[in-house]
Amino acid sequence: MAFYRCIVHEVGPSNSGPTSNPNVLLNLTDTGGTFDHNWFYAGEGAQVAMLAVGIAALTNNKPLEVGADPPNVGNVPYTAISVLYLLDS
Numbered sequence: 001m002a003f004y005r006c007i008v009h010e011v012g013p014s015n016s017g018p019t020s021n022p023n024v025l026l027n028l029t030d031t032g033g034t035f036d037h038n039w040f041y042a043g044e045g046a047q048v049a050m051l052a053v054g055i056a057a058l059t060n061n062k063p064l065e066v067g068a069d070p071p072n073v074g075n076v077p078y079t080a081i082s083v084l085y086l087l088d089s
Helices: 047-060
Strands: 002-014 023-030 038-042 064-068 078-086
Touching (some): 038 047, 047 078
Parallel strands (some): 038 078
Antiparallel strands (some): 023 038, 064 078
C-alpha cells in the first residue's frame, strides 16, 4: 500500500463496481501524477466512513490522503482504498 495526496472529482455509492454489492466509489487524481481520474472503491467495512470523508473533501474543495495500491488498468479499473484522510490544505 502506498499513500497519495489526491483531489476528489466525484464520489458516491454504486452497484457497478468490482463486486455485485454496493460500493463507495471515488474518482481521484493523484497530485503527484501517479494516476489521473481513476476510480477507487472503499475497502469492505469502511464504506460509510469513506463516503463521508470523500463528500467532505469534494464539498469543501480539500485534498485527501489516500492509502491504496496504484489503480489497476485494463479490464479491472477499480482499486480498493484502505485508508482515507481529509487534509487541511
